[in-house]
Amino acid sequence: MVFLDGGTTTAEIARHLPRDMPLVIATHSPTIAADFEHHAKVEVILIGGRLYKHSMVAVGARAMAAIDAIRPDIFFLGVTAAHPRHGLSTGDFEEAAIKRHILDASAKTYVAVTEEKLDAVSPCRIAPLGAITGLIVPAGIEAERLAPYREAGVAVVTD
Numbered sequence: 001m002v003f004l005d006g007g008t009t010t011a012e013i014a015r016h017l018p019r020d021m022p023l024v025i026a027t028h029s030p031t032i033a034a035d036f037e038h039h040a041k042v043e044v045i046l047i048g049g050r051l052y053k054h055s056m057v058a059v060g061a062r063a064m065a066a067i068d069a070i071r072p073d074i075f076f077l078g079v080t081a082a083h084p085r086h087g088l089s090t091g092d093f094e095e096a097a098i099k100r101h102i103l104d105a106s107a108k109t110y111v112a113v114t115e116e117k118l119d120a121v122s123p124c125r126i127a128p129l130g131a132i133t134g135l136i137v138p139a140g141i142e143a144e145r146l147a148p149y150r151e152a153g154v155a156v157v158t159d
Contacts, residue, residue, distance in 0.1 A: 001025075001045075001070065003102055004032050006057035007078030009112045011035065017042075026070055028058040028098065045070065052095055059094045067101050075106035077132065081120035082113050084148030087129050089122035096124035103127055112136040112159075118145065129154050 004010045006029030014035040017023070021041060027033050028047035036042045049063030055078075077099060079088045088111060090096050103109050109132040118137070134155035137146065146156050 001072045001074075003027065003070075003072035003075040003106060005029070005076060005078040005099065005102070006032060006055045009114065010076050010078045013076050013112060026072055028063055028067075028102075029056055030058075031056045049098075052092065054092065055095055057095065057098070059098045063098055064101050067098075067105055070105060072102070072106040073108065075102055075109040077103060077109050077111045077126070079111055079113065079117060079122075079126060081117055081122040082111060082129070082135065082149075083119055083121050084129065084152055086121045086125070088126040088132070090124050090126055091122050093124045096126045099126045103131060108133040110134050110136055110157075114138065115141060128152075 001024045003026045004014055014032055019039050024043045025036060026045040033044050033046045036044050047058050047063050047066045049058035050060040052059045080091055081089045111132055113135060115138055129152040134157055135149055136157045136159055139158045149156055
């Protein structure tokens with residue numbers, strides 16, 4: 001089971017999954033769920049709750065309860081910022097809480113970040129870097145800029 005968070009970065013991951021790949025995709029984003037309309041071998045589990053319209057994801061107690069019932073193998077977590085010392089963060093308190101809850105339920109968590117999200121901090125902390133399995137970063141970022149992330153014990157994968 002793969003859990004895809006909401007957001008533009010995870011939407012790109014969804015768009016690159018082969019249409020004939022058999023998967024169970026869980027998401028709390030109706031827009032991400034809709035991306036799998038024409039994937040005949042993908043079963044989609046859509047987590048419900050109160051819709052946080054800014055990010056188009058379900059949040060709140062109902063979403064938390066549904067997440068408690070699943071154990072994803074891989075979680076692709078969306079963030080607005082990643083920092084070696086301050087960890088992973090986003091702009092909304094409830095959204096950060098739901099992301100933490102999914103992370104806690106998942107066996108492995110990867111965070112795909114764009115260059116502008118590296119070394120940045122947003123107001124609401126999701127988790128420390130040590131809580132994730134790896135960062136997926138664009139090719140071409142200098143090794144010295146990525147060194148603090150590796151020193152924090154996070155695998156850094158270039159796309």
